[in-house]
Amino acid sequence: MDPHYARYPFFDGARAAVGDADISPAALIAEDAPAVERGLERVERALMEGTVAAEEPHRWSDREELLSYPIARILVSLVDTPAAVDKYAAAEATTAHDRFRADFETDDDGLQSTTTRTVSLEDVLREFELAADVRPERSTPDSRRRSGRDPTQYWIDVGAYLTLSTADWGERWRLVNRELATGAVRVTTDELHRLLEEAVHRRVADGLPFEVRGSSAGDEIADALEDEVASIRDLLNDHDAAGRTDVEAVVPALFPPCMKALVQRAREGESLPAHSEFSLVSFLVALGMDATEVTTLLDVTDETASRIATRVEYLTDAGGSQFAPPSCASMQSYGDCVNKDERCETISHPLSYYTSAVRDAGDVRDWRETVTDDE
Ligand code: SF4
Known part of the structure; x- marks a missing residue:
């Protein structure tokens, strides 16, 4: 299994990896596998602390991390309140944002070839079909001194910028307050990361909550997760x-x-x-x-x-x-x-x-x- 998927289980490839794992979420739940406990922790930490990172990261294998993601989605769907869905998606996005930043720094240090656990900015842009919309603007030490700007800035096509940013992020995100050239908006590195966080948030929230009950298999899953759902509801209540x-x-x-x-x-x-x-x-x-x-x-x-x-x-x-x-x-x-x-x-x-x-x-x-x- 690609170890990226344990850290970024919302990547498209991760879905296929779950299929390849040769065990369905229903089977995991039926046998009360560790991924179920980790899935519950994922949701509880999302609601309480705004992160889905494990409290004891080394306790879980990559496979359990990956499989806990579909379990968490089932749990959030069963809890079925807008606040739970939104906060869960926000926590997945915040956690991904922190991991992206750490990975990109490793990548900038030229260390990526020593590990398969990190992703590069290019990987993430490709994942969200933004590779053609974002271009780096490398600055020199001299220009940095003169401009006082971040070491690296980017140009992102206006369409992608407007799709990912929202009005309630504040004045500085409004197009009228941005530097524009040939259909692209200049953004700092941090701003680009914020836009990628939003892309993750939307992907995670997409399709949540879904109907779990309604078939005999779905009813079995919902019945088996009754205790976990009650525990999450208790937190909210x-x-x-x-x-x-x-x-x-x-x-x-x-x-x-x-x-x-x-x-x-x-x-x-x-x-x-x-x-x-x-x-x-x-x-x-x-x-x-x-x-x-x-x-x-x-x-x-x-x-x-x-x-x-x-x-x-x-x-x-x-x-x-x-x-x-x-x-x-x-x-x-x-x-x-x-x-x-x-x-x-x-x-x-x-x-x-x-x-x-x-x-x-x-x-x-x-x-x-x-x-x-x-x-
Ligand atoms: S009973 Fe409640 S308020 Fe009193 S010490 Fe315990 S937790 Fe705190």
């Missing part, structure tokens, strides 16, 4: 009415014990497990905190700050609805429900705890004001 707050002040002293503990661990420099970091950051985002406020409160810098800032942006972008922090039940299952106190006995969600604590406290001072005053 963790934002029930209790998972909201209309309290606008940030008062760390009134946080529920679980969140106080996570804040303290982060401030002490501990690298939190992904699910714990998600719980904490989604809680802080639900209070209306932005990336700078979150990284300041957690006293993190460098790579950790940048990862957390990306997570804040992702959660904020999700509009908060399906990405509210986990309920107490989920926190307990993660092992993050600690130091319970009396108020914990009266609520089922950390945000409910906080809302109740702030209301009982009466007049409170927002932590953000104290930070501003200190400056």
Whole structure:
């Protein structure tokens, strides 16, 4: 099997590779193969963290990675909510974008011949039938110094540019604000990668959700995946009415014990497990905190700050609805429900705890004001 397909299972060739694997998704599901567990992880990480990368990458073979993709598509179709479909496709695209960039850098270093796991920019352009639409504009060190531009820019035909970019990406993407010449638009390397991410998003979303039930084989698949679908629905439903707050002040002293503990661990420099970091950051985002406020409160810098800032942006972008922090039940299952106190006995969600604590406290001072005053 071409190892590219484990990393890019939405490539056209990957579909044929799944056929060649001589085992159908139905058979995998019937025997509860590892690809099913990885497929579930793929969807859960997409919804919770905006990535489909495995938490333990070396746990899965290339074959399991590849086969987990059709399983994930079946799961997303069975869950069948627009938010799940969109966020799943976005997470596949974001993950692909990160992998493309890493692969292209390897390719630029001239190292590609030493490994078969990377793809080149040309491979990806060909995959999305963009090879004839995109041309590099190599710059010299002198011209770079003069222009201050990226080392490499590209020209992409207007038609392809307009097809892939969308109005809600902001002013700078509008054609009137772009440099145009002979029917092509000049884009930076990062912008070209953004357009390729969009091409992936559209390919993944294409055909989702599809009808799984309706035949005896489809009904069998749906029945066999009932537990996995329930688990994904639980994740989405963790934002029930209790998972909201209309309290606008940030008062760390009134946080529920679980969140106080996570804040303290982060401030002490501990690298939190992904699910714990998600719980904490989604809680802080639900209070209306932005990336700078979150990284300041957690006293993190460098790579950790940048990862957390990306997570804040992702959660904020999700509009908060399906990405509210986990309920107490989920926190307990993660092992993050600690130091319970009396108020914990009266609520089922950390945000409910906080809302109740702030209301009982009466007049409170927002932590953000104290930070501003200190400056
Ligand atoms: S009961 Fe809920 S609010 Fe209290 S510590 Fe556990 S998870 Fe947090």
